[in-house]
Amino acid sequence: MAFEGLSEKLQNAFKNLRGKGQISEADLRITMREIRLALLDADVNFTVVRDFVKKVQNQAKGEKVLEGLNPGQQIVKIVDDELTAMMGGSATELTKAPKIPTVIMMVGLQGAGKTTTVGKLAKRLKQDEHARPLLIAADVYRPAAIDQLEQVGKQIDVPVFSEGTDVDPVQIVQDGLAQARENHNDYVFIDTAGRLQIDEKLMHELEEIKTVSHPNDILLVVDAMTGQNAVETAQGFNEDLNLTGVILTKLDGDTRGGAALSIKAVTGKPILFTGQGEKMTDLDVFHPDRMASRILG
Numbered sequence: 427m428a429f430e431g432l433s434e435k436l437q438n439a440f441k442n443l444r445g446k447g448q449i450s451e452a453d454l455r456i457t458m459r460e461i462r463l464a465l466l467d468a469d470v471n472f473t474v475v476r477d478f479v480k481k482v483q484n485q486a487k488g489e490k491v492l493e494g495l496n497p498g499q500q501i502v503k504i505v506d507d508e509l510t511a512m513m514g515g516s517a518t519e520l521t522k523a524p525k526i527p528t529v530i531m532m533v534g535l536q537g538a539g540k541t542t543t544v545g546k547l548a549k550r551l552k553q554d555e556h557a558r559p560l561l562i563a564a565d566v567y568r569p570a571a572i573d574q575l576e577q578v579g580k581q582i583d584v585p586v587f588s589e590g591t592d593v594d595p596v597q598i599v600q601d602g603l604a605q606a607r608e609n610h611n612d613y614v615f616i617d618t619a620g621r622l623q624i625d626e627k628l629m630h631e632l633e634e635i636k637t638v639s640h641p642n643d644i645l646l647v648v649d650a651m652t653g654q655n656a657v658e659t660a661q662g663f664n665e666d667l668n669l670t671g672v673i674l675t676k677l678d679g680d681t682r683g684g685a686a687l688s689i690k691a692v693t694g695k696p697i698l699f700t701g702q703g704e705k706m707t708d709l710d711v712f713h714p715d716r717m718a719s720r721i722l723g
């Protein structure tokens with residue numbers, strides 16, 4: 427499970443405050459040092475950790491007295507609130523277009539879980555809102571990518587728009603959107619090409635797709651297990667495309683949690699969902715407050 431190590435270390439950090447009627451500067455310093463190390467061990471971005479510690483320290487020194495809580499509990503509460511804020515505060519929902527279809531452009535590096543996540547999201551909308559999504563296969567560089575999206579579509583019983591690998595992806599997106607309008611699909615997912623790393627040609631293509639499709643959301647899919655690389659990837663994509671949010675996959679295999687804790691603070695863009703496994707149902711809404719409570723145990 428994600429955050430196991432961090433949970434344990436944070437709980438240890440609070441031990442020396444437990445039951446104390448008053449907390450000295452020295453006590454606080456020791457606890458903050460342990461919290462700082464715990465976050466760094468969890469692979470949280472260095473600058474994010476520094477800012478976090480500063481904020482907690484300032485508030486703890488400000489001694490705002492909260493009714494019913496002893497000093498130790500008050501520090502835990504401050505840490506809880508700051509962890510929640512660091513991950514974005516409250517949950518972020520998908521943007522809905524005033525007029526159908528809502529267009530969701532999905533981007534990400536190869537292997538991050540983009541195609542799988544398109545399926546998971548479409549399935550969720552179908553179930554929750556009786557939505558009628560259309561999936562557009564815009565990755566023309568790997569024939570296997572189109573096959574895979576078609577298989578996902580079959581699995582969740584959602585149509586896939588594809589024109590093979592010989593048509594320009596920008597054209598495919600335009601044709602797919604025309605079909606969605608004709609068929610009154612209420613959601614369109616554009617499954618764009620992924621590469622092993624960010625390159626200029628890909629970014630240029632994604633910018634063009636963005637221009638013609640006017641997406642309501644541009645969601646980056648990143649692999650939680652890659653830690654700070656996921657954060658860098660998010661920064662890179664965000665600079666070029668101005669993302670609206672992030673989906674963090676493979677949280678089920680991430681023992682540290684650094685990406686989940688850093689992405690919002692570094693990029694300013696919230697995590698909307700997390701992938702918790704390979705099945706089409708393994709997608710959770712990301713609730714920063716619940717995640718913070720889970721971390722603090």
Ligand code: GDP
Nearest residue numbers: 536537538539540541542675676701702703704
């Ligand atoms: P794409 O290249 O970005 O489209 O990635 P895929 O959708 O093909 O996913 C790559 C691999 O990651 C596949 O084996 C997926 O089953 C797997 N995968 C995707 N999301 C998750 C997740 O949340 N948890 C786990 N454990 N595996 C995932």
